[in-house]
Amino acid sequence: MYENQLALEAGLMELVLQSEKQGLSEAGDNVRGALFVISENAGHIKQGLAKLKGSRAG
Numbered sequence: 001m002y003e004n005q006l007a008l009e010a011g012l013m014e015l016v017l018q019s020e021k022q023g024l025s026e027a028g029d030n031v032r033g034a035l036f037v038i039s040e041n042a043g044h045i046k047q048g049l050a051k052l053k054g055s056r057a058g
Contacts, residue, residue: 002046009038 012031020028 002042002049005038005042005045009035009042012038 012035016028016031016035019025019031
């Protein structure tokens with residue numbers, strides 16, 4: 001799940017760069033906002049997955 005999230009971030013960043021090259025700065029800003037939210041949640045997702053993995057071992 002975490003690796004999928006990183007892949008989505010990379011793909012979205014490509015869209016940002018392409019849209020900004022085409023002069024679509026508002027679209028780039030919107031995607032950057034979405035990327036910020038994704039990165040803010042990444043740590044929580046990683047911690048949650050680690051807890052789930054730990055609970056299975058015990």
